Amino acid sequence: MTLAETYACIPSTERGRGILISGDSKSDTMLYTNARSVVILDLNNPLKVSIYGEHAYPATVARYSPNGEWIASGDVSGTVRIWGARDDHVLKKEFKVLAGRIDDLQWSADGMRIVASGDGKGKSLVRAFMWDSGSNVGEFDGHSRRVLSCAFKPTRPFRIVTCGEDFLVNFYEGPPFKFKLSSREHSNFVNCVRYSPDGSKFITVSSDKKGVIYDGKTCEKLGELSSEDVHKGSIYAVSWSPDGKEVLTVSADKSAKVWEISDSGNGTLKTTLTCPGSSGGVDDMLVGCLWQNDHIVTVSLGGTISIFSASDLDKSPFQFSGHMKNISSLSVLRGSSDYILSGSYDGLICKWMMGRGFCGKLQRKQNSQIKCFAAHEEEIITSGFDNTISRISYQDGQCTNEESIGVGNQPNDLSLAPLSPGLLLVAFESGVVFLRGEKVVSTINLGFTVTALAVTPDGTEAIVGGQDGKLRLYAVNGDSLTEEAVLEKHRGAISVIRYSPDLSMFASADLNREAVVWDRASREMKLKNMLYHSARINCLAWSPNSSMVATGSLDTCVIVYEVDKPASTRMTIKGAHLGGVYGLGFADDTHVVSSGEDACIRVWSLTPQ
Incomplete structure (x- = not known):
């Protein structure tokens, strides 16, 4: 199996805080973080993505070395890891730098030193060190609260500037670096400081x-950005143009501004950039920016990345977004144009297409959390943690109606019968609820703990899996169930059940890491010994031609089995998703789509043996 495409997660954001993204002008790539992942995104082709996931704690910031060969990334534990920017991402060094979260870090122009700032205890809010040995190269007194940003002067003589929540801008000379002076020009949090490319100026x-x-x-004050055209909200980030004559700023007022900086140090507004498609909500606040070559990049609180052309600011930007949290489920829908729907537990549903990637977010009435998810043609079914089911009608990628239905119990799984109009079965702890349209028509207590279920498309048969590892087959008679058989093979609670597209088989998997393919007519095992995961199986999918079954697990792997061949001839994707695989589907008979806790979606190309 080979990786064909990656639809990247979006940067982690936090209301009231900026994010400090960076890039490499040589490769035209951008760095940002989400949970434990550091994402390397090609600005010329956002489907070209590489992800580094070796931090033990959520990563916060990452920077390329001046020669572009190394990347230094920091996390909330105060650790900095230095690793290769190439495909292997080999770890070079790791240092415990601060006692708390790292908010910013910068390399010196010679690539020998790194300065990091953030949170910590006492005076340990800033540290500069040699990148190869970790030895200190100065003392950084002068701050009393969290240091949000730092900057290394890119030319000699070297200087370091820091700023933070104590409203101060501190200036250090060296190396070895020592405190020189403080500036008190600001009356609120100083969120970002950046040196111009030639080192002649810096801006806060x-x-x-x-x-x-x-x-x-x-560190003498030269001027300010024009007060006549000032942002109407907090300015969270700033980035210089490659020639050092302009700067880009982004703000909570939902705008990005380009300023011309005179030789004397005053800034006059050149243009205000607006992002199309804004909803007017808080998610449109801009919290991060980057000016790299001809790319002007802004990031909103909701995670939308907009890429403008610096040489043609009137041109509409290229925009894309995605998930910020664990993608708990996905469905591949086939029709006139095949596409993928994915749902994350924070309630967001996104649409994707192979070869194109992100195609939009579905605007729901309420972004309630998603625990269970199913989709078919023009309907999406979700359940959260509030004992309700949402039936969502949608057309052309937008929700047209959403009805919330109380089922009286916490749903554990759900299954839709598209050929039996409106029929939906919902599993709860001790039984099954029947819904037809927007009405609960029956609630059946089965006398055992229900963990998973599946119903045939025509709604005539259902399979219910239990905590005891047994599969019970039922005939559906009206709004009731009649037990027909009990299948025993699993040694753990059933986690997922799926019928094959041709309905000749069904597959089941459990929390004890085993999967089984069953012949539907004889109810005998068709493929067994599917015991190659090292942790519980979370999801399962069939290929359209019913010849292959894929399983995804907490162990981060995806395994694909061919039904007519021994399980030992499996195809395995190791490390498919950091933190575990939670969603699976087949785009066609040769491509598997997976999603996981890393908030990414990946498309894998298969070459059967």
Whole structure:
């Protein structure tokens, strides 16, 4: 199996905080973080993605070394890892730098030193060290609260500037670095500081809506961004143009502005950038930015990434988004144009197409959490943690109606019978609820703990899996169930059941990491010994031609079996998703789609043996 496409997660964001993204001008790639992942995204082709997932704790910031060969990334534990920017991402060094979260880090221009800032205890809020040995190269007094950003002067003599929640901008000379002076030009959190490419100036931006420009060598204040065109909300991030003559700022007022910086250090507004498709809500606040070559990049609180052309600012930006949280389920829908729907536990449903990637978010009435998910043609069914089922009608990628139906119990699984109009079966702890349309027509107590179920498309047969590992086959008579058989093979609670597309078979999997393919007519095992995962199986999918079954597990792997061949001839994708695989589907007979806790979707190309 080979990786064909990756639909990347979006940057992790937090209301009231900026995110400090970065990039590499040589490769035209951008770095950002989501949970434990550091994402390397090609700005010219957002489907070209590489992900580093070796941090033990959520990553917060990442930066390329000046030569583009290495990446330094920090996390919430105060650890910095230095690793290769190439495909193997080999770890070079790891250092415990701060006692708390790292908010920003920068390399020196010679690639020998790194400065990191963030949270910690006492005076340990900033540290500069040699990248190869970790030895300190200075003392950083002067801050009393969290240091949100730091910058290394890119030319000699080297200087370091820091800023943070104590409203201060501190200036250090070295190496070895020592405190020189503080600037108190801001009256609120100073969120970001950045040096111009030639080192002659640096700029700070703050939640007081001001941007202040300083002399890069002496820290003397030179000027400010024009107060006439100032942002109307906190300025969260700033980035210089490659020639050092302009800066880009983004703000909580949902706008991005490009400023011309004069030699004297004053900033005048050149243009205000607006992102199309804004809903007007808080998710449109802009919290991160990057100016790299001809790309001007902004990131919104909701995770939408907009890429403008610096040489043609009137041109509409290329925009894409995705999931920020664990993608708990996905469905591949086939029709005039095949596409993928994915749902994350925070309630977001996204649409994707192979070869194109992100195609939009479905705007729901309420973004309630998603625990169970099913989709067919023009209907989506979800359940959360509030004892309700949502039946969502949609057309052209948008929800047209959403009805919330109380079922009186916490759903554990659900299955839709599309050929029996409106029929939906919902599993709860001790039984099954029948819904027809928007009405609960029966609630059946089965006398055992129900963990999974599946119903045939015509609604005539259902399979119910239990905590005891047994599969019970029922005939569906009206709104009731008649038990016909009990199948015993599993040694753990049933986690998922799926009928094959041709309905000649069904497959089941359990929390004890085993899967079984059953012949539906004889109710005998057709493929057994599918015991190659090292942790519980979360999801299962059939190929359209019913010849293959794929399983996804907490062990981060996807395994594909051919039904007519021994289980030992399996195909395995190791490390498919950091944190575990939670969603699976077949785009066609040669492509598997997977999703996981890393909030990414991947398409895998299969070459059967």
